[in-house]
Amino acid sequence: MISGKISAKVEEYVFGGLVAAIGVFTLLDATTIAARADNAVGPRAFPYAVGVLLVATGVAAIIATARGKLGQAEEGEDVAVDSRTDWVTVGKLVAVLIAHLVLIDLVGWPVAATVLFFGAAWTLGAVWWRALPIAVALALVVQVVFASGLGLSLPAGIFEGVPFLDG
């Protein structure tokens, strides 16, 4: 429990630091935006203001953390607030999303979508033999609706040239 509190604090420092770092980047990069010298209000002024806001709030968040005022984690219907963070599940979901975006151009949207839905449902605890047919059906239905109904076509990939699936 104590180690959990310490890691939450470290995370808060890192997030506050990131906000401030984006602010510093905004301020530095804003100086490189080309602007005419005679123009009082060019494309740089607003970025400077945003940069200052980010640096100020990032530093303030770090100070608040140091004083022990941690942010309150969001509540939700499906969230068990007291439970420990399940990093493995989060990691798997991110991996599934990466697999999806890599697969779209390789084998087409229907396969990539099946992988995404099946992978996510399985990771979250669904039974694989029930999740798989649902994933396949969902991907194919969306593919057909897009190809025939909406006039927008998703890359068919391995199904190229197949009627209904390739718009």
Add this chain to the structure above:
Amino acid sequence: MDSITALLEGFATAAQPAYLLYALLGVTLGTAVGVLPGIGPAMTVALLLPLTYTLDPTAALIIFAGIYYGGMYGGSTTSILLNTPGESASIVTALEGNKMARAGRGAAALATAAIGSFVAGTIATVLLTLLAPTIADIAVTLGPADYVALMVVAFTTVAALLGSSPVRGLASLGLGLFIGLIGTDTLSGQQRFTLGVSTLADGIDVVVVAVGVFAVGEALYVASRLRHGPIEVIPVGGKWMTREFWARSWKPWLRGTFIGFPIGTVPAGGADVSTFVSYAAEKKLSKKPEEFGHGAIEGVAGPEAANNAAAAGVLVPLLTLGLPTTATAAVIVAAFQSYGIQPGPLLFTNNSAMVWALIASLYIGNVMLLVLNLPLVKMWVKVLQIPRPYLYAGILLFAALGTYAVNFVVDDLIVLLIIGVAGFFMRRHGYPVAPLVVGLILGPMAEEQVRRTLQISEGSLSALVTSPFAAVAYSVLVVLLAVAVVVRVRRKKAETLV
């Protein structure tokens, strides 16, 4: 009365079978996403944006308005029948409604929420009809400096006054403003913060950001702490059509309406604040205050009415000034912009037919929602029981689909993932996501107005505050901030005493 004729014409348009179907689609989707945990109206509108490009703007906006109103109805069903806290606007309902359901009076709780939402939604839409054209007439005379003032008020209230941590709210706003800066500056044509990446030259699409923080961020966050085990839905019990039901409900409905609408209209609160105010008022006025906390029907009727009236109130600044004060409103502004329409004072002159059809559809949508949520409530109870692995897998799939459908490039999915992970950490550490979305959409508009003001004044900064309207707006903001500080200090004192 010009606006009444215009409204009747709006009804003639909105009552066409095709538009009625779009309204039904909108309110059904809206109720579904309101009922389901993990998705909300803001994300749903964002997801549907790319899919509705082929529709005419009126049809698309009727769908979006239906989703917006429907989400408010659906949320109450969840908070009454699930024993866990729901979206912020309906927490107060959960307090009393949940207790009622447990005591076998679930039917009465659901009915007072649905009818109260209908009464409040309808009255508030009437107020919107009467007020909006007048405010639009006044708003036409506002200059760029006045708009800057209004946006500063909106930024400050959304980021610093709502939520538990002003610092984190402002940081979230800053992140949104920063994302809004990425891309090509409209006035000078200069690229900013694109790091030389060509995908970023056109800026990051609002859809990608909204879906990233709402859908992907939420799904990752819930997954990290998923409540396992069966979903406990309280069975709906009891009768509601009793004399006592009506006698105890009608006054809170009306009071809630007149508390919620003004709070929604001014950029100072949105739905959450109105429900708390209404709850406190009902508790004070009740003859049996001891019932509060144990299932008092007034504590459901009032806040639910206030919630819906505030939602309609939010549409007043949205339609007349182009000023969104909630995340959903911000995404609706983005929807208008994607059709090349800028909500604001000129909307009622330039797109009169469309805007009146939209308002007429709000009346129609409210009637549909009453039917969907009163006799058909059992259907939503089933929706509530969707197994969570499939629900969140579905959310991720449609998030990726909606993002990909914007430009059909994989690069957008990379941006989606990065923003989703950021949204995950924001939720873990109490950074609210609404200010980010509002900042993203209002930021570029604010910058344009600031630069226009300073161009007219030739660089003199005093022009930003010397217009009478702007001066009044900033004074009101200072007063609001002072009140907020006092309330915070008092609350802290009260907490330390306990």
